[in-house]
Amino acid sequence: MKRKLMAAAIGVTAAFAAPLAFTSEELNFDAYRQMLADGNPAELFEMEGEELWVTARGPKNATLEQCDLGLGPGVVEGAAAQLPRYFADTGKVQDLESRLMHCMETLQGIPSGEIIGGKFRQGERGKLASLVAYVVTHSKGKPIAVDVSHPKMQDMYAMGEKVFFYRTGAMDFSCASCHGEDGKRIRATHLPNITTNKGAAEGWTSWPAYRVSNSQFWTFQHRLWDCFRQQRTAEPVFASDVTIALSVFLAAKSNGYEAQWPGVKR
Amino acid sequence: MASPMRIRAASKDGVTEVRVLMSHPMETGQRKNAAGEVIPAHFITELTAKHNDKVVLSAEFGPSVSTNPYLAFKFNGGAKGDKMVVTWVDNKGESRTDEVQIS
Amino acid sequence: MSKKAIAPLALTVVLAALLAGCVKHGHYAPGASATPAAGAADQALEARVEEMMLTSFKATGIASLDRQVRDEVQKACSSPVQPDAETMRRLEEGQMATIQWPSNGDFTGGDWKEGARIAISGRGLTWTDASPDNNGGGCYNCHAMDPGEVSAGTIGPSLVGYARLRGNSEEIVRYTWGKLWNAKAYNACSNMPRNGYGKILTETQIRHLMAYLFDPASPVNK
Missing domain, CATH: 1.10.760.10 (Cytochrome c-like domain)
Structure with a gap:
């Protein structure tokens, strides 16, 4: 008798669960993204960034055309695919945003503090995002090629890896809590498994991106900032070491994968 | 002043495909800000596309169209080097015109 | 000794280290506490990460x-x-x-x-x-x-x-x-x-x- 009841219960569960539960495939938004990719509004930010690159601005009334993103002054083509990297002139590992911030300060005289103390999508930090859109678009389709041979890059990678597993905050989350296994979701959102190269590349090569749901262009710094917000930590400082370390960790694991920049997200 | 559009126009086998990305908030007038005040409506109402000086498309837009709208269409005719001009007008009377050469 | 002879030997050592890492920590972890020296280095790194998680x-x-x-x-x-x-x-x-x-x-x-x-x-x-x-x-x-x-x-x-x-x-x-x-x-x-x-x-x-x-x-x- 008991066995029969059990079987009936299982039957009911299946009948309810099967037609209603969504599989991972049904809840992935690849087709939607493909449709959006043709008219990705990130292009509007790219246009603004292209204009900003050649516009004389700031207390020094200079353009950014002498900015060295790692491939020599003024070279934008392919530069983002090789960032973050170690820069001898600053003695630091810098990602695209911290490097652009350095150029804005040294060439144009726009103080970094204004950007670090600012807000995303506003003021000079907003302009920086448009510059990011411009620069990353010139690495679209290029393979990620981050050089981790410098000891400071290796150190940042090691720190980034530790941070990835660092459980802290009000809900005990680390990056790995959500991004440590294949095929998982939060609500309907697919989560790449960043412990694998493929999963890391899924994230790194698709951000910065335009978010259709809020009509905003988000840089990688912005993306990480919101990850930490949802992780319930304190607020990460713009372009701080933790953001650079995690960026090096993700970028280096993405080596060889093709940049899809700028991405488009729902 | 309104931000520029990105227009692409390409001719193939006597048919020209035009793709236009517009920078516009497209506020519906239905939304409220954090303070609970209605955000005033601000959206494109009309769009006109001209091939050289001939109108090939005119469209009415409204508040249901997304922020930063994207529009793609095809028309018969058009050749490399021809002029393609797109103009929009919004409910505040602002407008923007951009042009490209068909490739 | 020729260069060729060294290469397979070095490879064996690397492989052994990798395997040890696998068994102890899974494929992803650095071979942290494999030796006392490595353990100390990992602790130093850990301390710097804790510091960074405050200063950043x-x-x-x-x-x-x-x-x-x-x-x-x-x-x-x-x-x-x-x-x-x-x-x-x-x-x-x-x-x-x-x-x-x-x-x-x-x-x-x-x-x-x-x-x-x-x-x-x-x-x-x-x-x-x-x-x-x-x-x-x-x-x-x-x-x-x-x-x-x-x-x-x-x-x-x-x-x-x-x-x-x-x-x-x-x-x-x-x-x-x-x-x-x-x-x-x-x-x-x-x-x-x-x-x-x-x-x-x-x-x-x-x-x-x-x-x-x-x-x-x-x-x-x-």
């Missing part, structure tokens, strides 16, 4: 800097490999002692409809949230519960038909309360937040979630 952050709103400092459980579980069985047992014992059982000795009295609202809401405790009160439980972020809710995460197991499948024995009711209050008492490195112990949810809210899981009228059990 700032307090904003209710999200204060003390969130950057790990407790014993968080620290032990900050690695791709969970601690040894003895450590896990010791941590779980400590966490078990933090569970507050219902103040009136009664696990019932919740309203499943309130429970549903708490389960669906993922709000609360970020630096953009005004106050630490009235948080969501964020249950659907990771668990399926009501089979009619298709937007359910998959990080945790499905809880569809929770009481219908598990019954409502004292044992399962007690376990569920404890798990909701402090999930780390049952698995020190569980992905699930410590709702009661961490002051994410109040006792009343946990009571509502109990009703959502156990009430025969709750859609979870339909």
Whole structure:
């Protein structure tokens, strides 16, 4: 008798669960993204960034055309695919945003503090995002090629890896809590498994991106900032070491994968 | 002043495909800000596309169209080097015109 | 010795090191404590990361800097490999002692409809949230519960038909309360937040979630 009841219960569960539960495939938004990719509004930010690159601005009334993103002054083509990297002139590992911030300060005289103390999508930090859109678009389709041979890059990678597993905050989350296994979701959102190269590349090569749901262009710094917000930590400082370390960790694991920049997200 | 559009126009086998990305908030007038005040409506109402000086498309837009709208269409005719001009007008009377050469 | 002869030897050493890493830490971990020197280097790195987790952050709103400092459980579980069985047992014992059982000795009295609202809401405790009160439980972020809710995460197991499948024995009711209050008492490195112990949810809210899981009228059990 008991066995029969059990079987009936299982039957009911299946009948309810099967037609209603969504599989991972049904809840992935690849087709939607493909449709959006043709008219990705990130292009509007790219246009603004292209204009900003050649516009004389700031207390020094200079353009950014002498900015060295790692491939020599003024070279934008392919530069983002090789960032973050170690820069001898600053003695630091810098990602695209911290490097652009350095150029804005040294060439144009726009103080970094204004950007670090600012807000995303506003003021000079907003302009920086448009510059990011411009620069990353010139690495679209290029393979990620981050050089981790410098000891400071290796150190940042090691720190980034530790941070990835660092459980802290009000809900005990680390990056790995959500991004440590294949095929998982939060609500309907697919989560790449960043412990694998493929999963890391899924994230790194698709951000910065335009978010259709809020009509905003988000840089990688912005993306990480919101990850930490949802992780319930304190607020990460713009372009701080933790953001650079995690960026090096993700970028280096993405080596060889093709940049899809700028991405488009729902 | 309104931000520029990105227009692409390409001719193939006597048919020209035009793709236009517009920078516009497209506020519906239905939304409220954090303070609970209605955000005033601000959206494109009309769009006109001209091939050289001939109108090939005119469209009415409204508040249901997304922020930063994207529009793609095809028309018969058009050749490399021809002029393609797109103009929009919004409910505040602002407008923007951009042009490209068909490739 | 020719260069050719050295290469395979070096390769063997690397492979051996890699294999040792695999066995001890899984494929992903650096071979940290393989030697005392490496262990010390890892500890130095760990200390610098702890420092960075403070200096790279700032307090904003209710999200204060003390969130950057790990407790014993968080620290032990900050690695791709969970601690040894003895450590896990010791941590779980400590966490078990933090569970507050219902103040009136009664696990019932919740309203499943309130429970549903708490389960669906993922709000609360970020630096953009005004106050630490009235948080969501964020249950659907990771668990399926009501089979009619298709937007359910998959990080945790499905809880569809929770009481219908598990019954409502004292044992399962007690376990569920404890798990909701402090999930780390049952698995020190569980992905699930410590709702009661961490002051994410109040006792009343946990009571509502109990009703959502156990009430025969709750859609979870339909």
